[in-house]
Amino acid sequence: MLLLYFNIFSDDFALKWTGRDPIRYSICKLIFTIGRRSYMYKSFYHFLMKYRTASPKDQISAFANSAYDDLAFPKNSEDYDELSSYLELNGHYLKTMAVFDEAWELYLISES
Numbered sequence: 001m002l003l004l005y006f007n008i009f010s011d012d013f014a015l016k017w018t019g020r021d022p023i024r025y026s027i028c029k030l031i032f033t034i035g036r037r038s039y040m041y042k043s044f045y046h047f048l049m050k051y052r053t054a055s056p057k058d059q060i061s062a063f064a065n066s067a068y069d070d071l072a073f074p075k076n077s078e079d080y081d082e083l084s085s086y087l088e089l090n091g092h093y094l095k096t097m098a099v100f101d102e103a104w105e106l107y108l109i110s111e112s
Contacts, residue, residue: 066093
C-alpha cells in the first residue's frame with residue numbers, strides 16, 4: 001500500500017510504502033521510485049536533444065543530430081542497458097560507443 005501525504009498549502013509531501021515490490025508513482029514531472037531502481041526526471045533522448053545543432057561542433061552534437069534522425073531510437077528510455085544494446089545493434093552512426101558513454105555520464109550529472 002502506498003500512502004501519500006500532501007499539504008496543499010505548501011509543496012511538502014511524504015510517501016510511505018508498506019509493500020515489498022518496487023513501485024513508480026508520479027506527480028506532475030516529479031517521479032518517485034520506491035525499490036531498487038531510481039527514475040530520472042527526463043529521458044536520455046530529451047537530454048541529448050539540447051546538444052543538437054545545425055553544424056555539429058563535437059561528437060556528442062553529431063550523436064544528437066543522428067539520434068534525432070533515427071526514427072526507431074528509444075525516445076522514452078532512461079535505462080543504460082536498453083540504450084547501449086540498441087546503439088550496439090542499430091547505432092551505425094556512432095563511430096565508437098565511448099561517445100554514448102560520455103553523453104550518459106553528462107546525463108547522470110545533469111539529472112542528479
